[in-house]
Amino acid sequence: MHTIHVTPTENPSDHPPPTLCGSGVNWLGQFQAMASECDVLIEGLSQKDALVAVKLAAIEVWRIEYKYSRYRSDNIMASINNSQGKTIEVDIETSALLNFSEQCYQLSAGLFDISSGVLRKIWHFDGSDNIPSQTDIQSTLKSIGWSKVQWSSPTLCLKHKMELDLGGIGKEYAVDKVKQSIDLLAASLPSFAFLINFGGDLACSGTRLNGQNWEVAVESIKKSDSVDAKVNLNNGAIATSGDSQRYLEKDGIRYSHILNPKTGMSVANAPRSISVAANTCMQAGMLSTIAMLQGADAEAFLDAQEVQYWIQRK
Amino acid sequence: MQLNTEVRDKTKDKSRFQKISPALAIASIGILGANETLAKDELDRWDFDTAVLLYAEADDRVSAVEPVFSATRAFDNGETLNIKLAYDTLTGASPNGATPSKQKQIFTRPSGKGKSTIASGESPLDDTFKDSRVALALNWTAPINREWEYSTGLYGSKEFDYLSLGGNASIKHYFNQKNSAINFGISFSSDQVEPKGGTPIALAEMAHKSDDDFKDTHKKTREDDSNSKTIQEGMIGLTQVINRQTIMQFNAGFSYTSGYLTDPFKLLSVIGSDKSDSDYGANFQDTNSNNIYLYEARPDSKLRHSFYWQTKYSVSNGDMIDSSYRFMIDDWGINSHTLDFRYRWYFTLNKERDSYLEPHLRYYSQSAADFYQRYIDSDDYQLGDPNFSFASADERLSDMNAVTLGLKYGWRYQEGKEVNIKLEYYSQSHSGKKGIGSLSNQELYPGTKAVMLAIGYSF
Numbered sequence: 001m002h003t004i005h006v007t008p009t010e011n012p013s014d015h016p017p018p019t020l021c022g023s024g025v026n027w028l029g030q031f032q033a034m035a036s037e038c039d040v041l042i043e044g045l046s047q048k049d050a051l052v053a054v055k056l057a058a059i060e061v062w063r064i065e066y067k068y069s070r071y072r073s074d075n076i077m078a079s080i081n082n083s084q085g086k087t088i089e090v091d092i093e094t095s096a097l098l099n100f101s102e103q104c105y106q107l108s109a110g111l112f113d114i115s116s117g118v119l120r121k122i123w124h125f126d127g128s129d130n131i132p133s134q135t136d137i138q139s140t141l142k143s144i145g146w147s148k149v150q151w152s153s154p155t156l157c158l159k160h161k162m163e164l165d166l167g168g169i170g171k172e173y174a175v176d177k178v179k180q181s182i183d184l185l186a187a188s189l190p191s192f193a194f195l196i197n198f199g200g201d202l203a204c205s206g207t208r209l210n211g212q213n214w215e216v217a218v219e220s221i222k223k224s225d226s227v228d229a230k231v232n233l234n235n236g237a238i239a240t241s242g243d244s245q246r247y248l249e250k251d252g253i254r255y256s257h258i259l260n261p262k263t264g265m266s267v268a269n270a271p272r273s274i275s276v277a278a279n280t281c282m283q284a285g286m287l288s289t290i291a292m293l294q295g296a297d298a299e300a301f302l303d304a305q306e307v308q309y310w311i312q313r314k
Numbered sequence: 315m316q317l318n319t320e321v322r323d324k325t326k327d328k329s330r331f332q333k334i335s336p337a338l339a340i341a342s343i344g345i346l347g348a349n350e351t352l353a354k355d356e357l358d359r360w361d362f363d364t365a366v367l368l369y370a371e372a373d374d375r376v377s378a379v380e381p382v383f384s385a386t387r388a389f390d391n392g393e394t395l396n397i398k399l400a401y402d403t404l405t406g407a408s409p410n411g412a413t414p415s416k417q418k419q420i421f422t423r424p425s426g427k428g429k430s431t432i433a434s435g436e437s438p439l440d441d442t443f444k445d446s447r448v449a450l451a452l453n454w455t456a457p458i459n460r461e462w463e464y465s466t467g468l469y470g471s472k473e474f475d476y477l478s479l480g481g482n483a484s485i486k487h488y489f490n491q492k493n494s495a496i497n498f499g500i501s502f503s504s505d506q507v508e509p510k511g512g513t514p515i516a517l518a519e520m521a522h523k524s525d526d527d528f529k530d531t532h533k534k535t536r537e538d539d540s541n542s543k544t545i546q547e548g549m550i551g552l553t554q555v556i557n558r559q560t561i562m563q564f565n566a567g568f569s570y571t572s573g574y575l576t577d578p579f580k581l582l583s584v585i586g587s588d589k590s591d592s593d594y595g596a597n598f599q600d601t602n603s604n605n606i607y608l609y610e611a612r613p614d615s616k617l618r619h620s621f622y623w624q625t626k627y628s629v630s631n632g633d634m635i636d637s638s639y640r641f642m643i644d645d646w647g648i649n650s651h652t653l654d655f656r657y658r659w660y661f662t663l664n665k666e667r668d669s670y671l672e673p674h675l676r677y678y679s680q681s682a683a684d685f686y687q688r689y690i691d692s693d694d695y696q697l698g699d700p701n702f703s704f705a706s707a708d709e710r711l712s713d714m715n716a717v718t719l720g721l722k723y724g725w726r727y728q729e730g731k732e733v734n735i736k737l738e739y740y741s742q743s744h745s746g747k748k749g750i751g752s753l754s755n756q757e758l759y760p761g762t763k764a765v766m767l768a769i770g771y772s773f
Contacts, residue, residue, distance in 0.1 A: 005491060007558060008558050009558055052460065079666065088665075089664065089665050091729055092729050096344070096345045097345060099341075099344075099345070100341050100342065100344070100345040103337070103338075103341040104338070104341070107332075107334040107337055107338060107341075108334070173345070176342070176346050177346065180346055278335065278338075278339065279339050279342075279343075280339065280342040280343065280346065282338075282341075282342035282345065282346075283335065283338045283339045283341075283342040286338050286342070287334075287335060287338065290334075294331075297330070297331075300330060300331060301331045303331075304329075304330075304331035304332070304333050305331075305333055305334065305335040306333065306335065307335055
């Protein structure tokens with residue numbers, strides 16, 4: 001195993017350095033980011049070139065994580081969320097992400113809303129029966145709603161108490177960006193194939209070098225006997241939404257951690273997890289997220305999208 | 315787990331939902347192109363730097379206006395092409411090398427057409443100094459692989475009486491995980507000078523307009539051919555990342571210039587040096603009672619070595635300190651030291667750290683060339699002292715100290731777009747042998763003071 005040297009500037013959140021294992025032309029690069037284990041599988045490169053590709057991947061994901069993390073006080077999200085009603089101007093990348101979020105808000109008729117993060121302040125998915133009161137929900141809803149945000153790229157004005165959170169698209173964005181970076185690198189390298197998997201959000205460059213599909217284990221189609229079910233992937237991306245471990249339960253009703261930004265309530269009958277295949281990871285991620293918000297209608301929604309998907313219900 | 319196994323009327327269900335996946339696909343592709351070269355159109359691949367530089371010396375001496383335009387295009391595989399175009403206009407007067415005098419002085423213009431009269435006690439200036447220069451430089455840099463990079467360029471500039479053409483090539487090797495880089499460069503240039511009215515013969519006496527046979531005597535001081543010089547340079551450089559904050563650069567280089575290195579517009583005064591004589595300290599005169607001025611003469615080659623050390627330090631708050639030291643030594647006897655210091659202080663105007671103020675301090679000191687003489691003693695002149703087979707009174711070859719004080723303000727009002735303004739004050743002082751007799755009352759080393767204003771725009 002080879003540890004890849006990174007400078008503190010390249011690793012602003014101080015993660016352990018990336019590692020590379022493998023031999024010949026088959027490599028697995030690993031590092032941590034966005035609370036996930038991130039894998040980069042590479043075929044066809046020398047160790048030296050694989051090291052470059054994995055380092056590039058890690059630096060890019062860490063850059064995005066650092067820039068858009070809601071836990072930091074020194075990044076663009078902090079500037080946005082502390083703007084307190086003042087108009088601020090954002091950079092080109094943030095501007096593009098906000099435009100994308102706005103389109104998703106419109107396409108999902110308000111179900112996907114990056115201003116809904118404040119609901120976390122009243123909903124604590126700790127497995128208890130601690131359901132927030134209607135009073136709390138109603139007062140929190142006043143600070144939610146993308147339509148209340150004044151956004152005209154690149155200027156943004158957020159009302160008092162409102163907050164934005166790009167966590168819902170950050171990892172998918174990172175997957176697509178890394179894929180794009182490695183694709184650019186490919187211009188100066190011999191032909192190679194790669195698959196990136198950041199905790200269930202994944203994308204590949206195409207088929208493997210031998211022309212076969214990548215076999216990917218997708219959590220949503222894991223068999224009950226815990227044997228991974230395999231999905232064949234030969235282009236595009238897969239994103240997974242859902243996390244079976246986070247819920248509240250009261251009076252026999254299970255409240256999923258999927259929250260409807262319009263009602264402030266937990267979405268009833270939300271699937272345990274949804275995986276969607278699409279051209280880009282952002283597209284796949286958005287479809288799985290919006291499907292999740294449809295609750296019992298998730299399948300119907302996804303059928304209408306005419307995409308390949310896998311749903312796990314309990 | 316459930317894979318669409320439930321029996322339901324899919325068609326009916328589906329119809330409740332709009333198909334949004336194509337719109338999402340377009341939106342997601344749109345965002346991925348947001349700051350990538352992939353989706354950039356041709357204009358976005360170019361970076362432009364424009365600046366106008368205004369330079370003015372005190373006492374209405376030289377002033378210059380220089381617009382500069384630079385365009386850089388980045389290619390997908392890491393190549394860059396840079397095109398730089400500059401045009402400058404100089405007007406005003408510059409010292410012609412002769413000493414001031416208690417008497418008025420009359421100089422024949424370098425072209426042989428017309429004369430200029432300098433009042434007593436005034437610094438003799440060549441007031442025909444007016445020139446325009448246009449310069450074009452092309453540079454191409456490209457990676458060979460991840461560890462090697464080469465760069466090559468062509469340069470040309472043209473003035474009224476001057477043409478310069480040159481080329482350069484360098485190769486750079488990165489190693490130690492790109493924390494180090496070594497750079498080898500060579501350059502060559504060839505210059506042609508064709509002064510109006512011919513090139514003065516070294517140490518010839520300036521002909522006076524008042525001479526009866528001026529045309530003949532003036533012609534005898536001239537050669538007709540244009541004169542050329544070539545410059546060959548070599549450089550080795552090392553760039554080293556010291557730590558997260560510090561990067562250092564060391565360069566060592568040589569430059570060999572050969573050919574016509576004399577300034578055809580510069581003169582030397584011959585000063586009476588016989589203490590017992592009545593003209594002690596005054597301009598030495600010929601049989602027609604005209605002051606004797608000699609055209610200067612410089613060696614036909616110069617070998618110079620230079621050493622350069624630069625440190626850039628990024629302060630924890632993101633401010634930048636840039637300091638450098640350069641030492642040069644040449645076989646004309648000029649040793650020079652340059653110290654340069656800049657501090658870039660970032661602050662917030664509208665957006666986080668979108669502005670900076672950058673104070674600049676530069677100190678320069680040099681020793682005189684071996685053949686520099688403020689004036690020639692009449693004894694030496696009469697003896698034809700071999701010591702003055704070369705002689706120049708060009709103040710740029712004297713013992714010199716210079717200080718530059720500057721302040722630059724820059725505002726990055728949008729990503730990749732910056733306007734900046736820089737104001738600099740420059741003061742240069744010279745020293746050398748003192749005046750004798752009546753010349754001791756004259757200001758032989760008046761020095762130069764100048765201000766420079768530069769306005770730049772990058773986009």
